Structures are given as C-alpha cells and as structure tokens.
Amino acid sequence: MDAHQPVFPNRILPYLLLAPSAILVIIFFIIPALQSLELSFYRVNAISGRRLYIGLENFTRLLQSQEYVNSVGTTVIFIVFVVTVGLSFSLLLAIGASQPIRGFGLYRTLLIWPYALSPAIAGVIWALLTDPTIGLLTHWLSQIGIEFNRNTNSTHAVLFVSIAATWKMVGYNVVFFLAGLKNIPREVIEAASLDGANGWVRFWRMTFPLLTPTTLFLLIMNTLYAAFQTFGLIDVTTQGGPGRATYMLIYKLYNDGFKNANLIGSASAQSILLLIFVAVLTVIQFRTVGRRTFYQ
Numbered sequence: 001m002d003a004h005q006p007v008f009p010n011r012i013l014p015y016l017l018l019a020p021s022a023i024l025v026i027i028f029f030i031i032p033a034l035q036s037l038e039l040s041f042y043r044v045n046a047i048s049g050r051r052l053y054i055g056l057e058n059f060t061r062l063l064q065s066q067e068y069v070n071s072v073g074t075t076v077i078f079i080v081f082v083v084t085v086g087l088s089f090s091l092l093l094a095i096g097a098s099q100p101i102r103g104f105g106l107y108r109t110l111l112i113w114p115y116a117l118s119p120a121i122a123g124v125i126w127a128l129l130t131d132p133t134i135g136l137l138t139h140w141l142s143q144i145g146i147e148f149n150r151n152t153n154s155t156h157a158v159l160f161v162s163i164a165a166t167w168k169m170v171g172y173n174v175v176f177f178l179a180g181l182k183n184i185p186r187e188v189i190e191a192a193s194l195d196g197a198n199g200w201v202r203f204w205r206m207t208f209p210l211l212t213p214t215t216l217f218l219l220i221m222n223t224l225y226a227a228f229q230t231f232g233l234i235d236v237t238t239q240g241g242p243g244r245a246t247y248m249l250i251y252k253l254y255n256d257g258f259k260n261a262n263l264i265g266s267a268s269a270q271s272i273l274l275l276i277f278v279a280v281l282t283v284i285q286f287r288t289v290g291r292r293t294f295y296q
Contacts (some may be wrong), residue, residue, distance in 0.1 A: 033275070039268035045263065054157065054275040058269035067244070067254070068270075072277075073159065075249045077207050077228070079281070082169070083227040087218055089166070090173030091211075094205075097174065098181045115171030123233035124289065126164035154245035161246050164237070165230050173218050179294050180214035181207070220282055227278045249274050 040058050042051040062068045097108045112123065129137040132149045141148045150160040188210075189202055197205065208215075231250050234240065240247040240255070254272065257267030 012030075030050060033271075036268040036271045039265055040272050043264050044264040051265075054265070060264050060275070062266065062269055067247070069132075070244070071249050071252050074245070074247060077158065078162055078230075078248060079223055079226040082166050083222045084221060085168050086163075086166040086222055087173060090218075091215075092153050093175050093200045094181060096173045096179030098178055111174045112171040114168055115175075117168065117170060119165075120232035120236045121296055122164055122168040123235075123237040126160065126167070127237045130160055150242075152242055154243055157242055157245045161182070161230070161238060162235060164233055165226060168233070169225055171221055173222070176214050176218055176254065177211070180211045185209045212289070216285070219285055219289060220225065222287070223281055224278065227274065243246065249277070 039051075041053060041055060043054050043057075044051050069228060103216060117125075128186060129135050130148060130150055132151055133136055138148045147154055150157045151258060184207060189206055193202060229246065231254060234246055234251050235254075238246045240251050249270065253267050253270040256263040256270065
C-alpha cells in the first residue's frame with residue numbers, strides 16, 4: 001500500500017453512520033415487500049385470518065382482469081403525461097428563472113412553493129379551481145366555449161388528475177434544473193454565441209446536453225412520484241371515477257387491500273406487479289436516456 005495514501009482511522013464508524021438508514025430501509029421496505037410477496041401466493045380470509053395457498057392464481061386473475069388491464073393503461077398514460085409535460089414545462093420555467101433580471105428572486109421562490117404542499121392539498125386546490133359549478137378555471141373555459149366537467153367526463157377527469165399531479169412536481173423539477181443551469185460554464189455558451197449560433201442552436205447543442213444528468217435523475221424521480229405518490233391527490237378528488245376512469249394502479253391496490261379486505265392476497269400481488277412495472281420503466285430509462293447522458 002502506498003505510504004502516502006490516506007487511510008480512514010476508524011473502520012467501524014462508516015458502518016455506524018450507514019446503520020440508521022439501512023435499518024429504516026429494512027424495516028419499512030424490505031420486510032413489508034417480503035410479506036407482500038408471501039401474501040401474494042395466498043387467499044386470505046379477512047375475518048379469521050386463515051390463509052389458503054393458491055400459488056400464482058392471484059397473478060393470473062389480475063392479468064386476465066379487464067379492469068386491471070384498463071388500470072395499467074390509464075396509469076401508463078398518466079405517467080407519460082406527468083413526466084413529459086412536467087419536465088418540459090419545468091425546464092422552460094427554469095430557463096426563464098435563471099435569467100439575471102431584477103425581481104426574479106421572488107419569482108424563483110414562488111415556483112418552489114407547490115412542492116411544499118401535500119398531494120392531498122394540491123388535489124383540493126385543483127378541485128376547487130375545476131369545480132363544474134363554482135370553479136374559476138371552468139368558468140374561464142366556459143367563456144371560450146369549452147365545457148369542462150371532471151365529474152362526468154372520463155377524459156376530463158384523467159386530464160384533471162394529470163395536470164394537478166404535474167403542477168405538484170413543478171417546483172421540485174425547477175430547483176434541480178436551476179442547479180444544473182448554474183453549473184453550466186458560461187464561457188461555453190458565450191463561445192458558441194461568438195461562433196454565430198442562435199439561441200435555439202445553443203440550447204439544443206450546448207445547454208441541453210450538459211443538463212442530461214439532471215434530466216435523467218428527474219425522469220426517474222417523476223416516474224416514481226406518478227406511480228406511487230399520487231394516491232392522496234386521487235382520493236380527495238375523483239376517488240377513481242367517473243366510471244373508474246382515474247383508477248390508477250396505486251388506487252386500485254388501496255381499494256382491494258383496505259376497502260375490500262377479502263382481496264388482501266390480490267392486493268399483495270398488485271404491489272409486486274407495480275414494483276416490477278416501475279422497475280422495468282426505470283431500467284428502460286437508464287438504457288435509453290442514460291446512453292445519451294453527458295457527465296463531463
């Protein structure tokens with residue numbers, strides 16, 4: 001070993017520092033995940049607690065259920081909307097907020113506020129704005145001939161939930177995009193400008209490639225958010241309706257596992273399938289976007 005190579009004096013301290021996080025992950029993620037995996041192979045009686053081993057029957061019934069297939073399709077559309085529209089809009093706002101203009105400090109602060117709200121509160125705000133009778137936004141839309149009714153129109157309900165969920169994450173995305181923009185060397189952009197590149201070319205050829213690490217991180221975080229953290233928003237607004245148009249996978253899992261206690265085994269199978277579904281999406285994102293990510 002090189003005599004000049006630094007050696008950490010205490011070999012136990014790093015493990016002690018990691019222990020609290022590791023214990024929390026084991027207690028609140030690993031153990032519940034293993035219990036869900038076990039329950040997914042059983043039919044559980046909610047009253048007596050007795051379990052009957054049925055193998056993969058819960059999984060096969062789900063995959064053959066039209067309701068579950070529809071829920072998967074709705075969830076995919078929802079995730080795609082939240083990720084693509086959310087990141088695009090957030091990047092646009094971040095570029096505007098990064099300009100050295102007087103008063104933009106307050107503008108940047110206001111952009112962060114939506115992320116401080118819980119999904120349920122964000123849902124209440126948008127529910128009031130889009131209420132068919134008293135909503136300010138629906139009133140404005142009616143003035144231009146658009147009758148928006150999330151309570152009866154399935155398409156309007158999915159759009160409403162998607163917009164509300166996207167708005168909730170805008171502040172989070174803007175913060176990271178602003179940090180990424182601040183780390184881009186100004187001399188690189190100035191050199192491209194001196195070479196005659198216009199604003200559009202400078203953004204796509206210089207700025208955006210340098211933002212790809214941030215974009216990849218936000219792509220994954222927004223996917224996880226849309227898949228797992230929007231239950232509160234849906235529960236306080238549409239409750240999965242109308243006609244189960246907003247019956248996302250996470251909301252169906254809740255209804256089968258908590259409201260219909262006889263489907264505990266099915267809900268456990270759904271949690272495993274949802275975990276696999278999101279894991280596959282994440283791997284695809286790493287394989288596709290990660291190859292185009294520029295880290296230097």
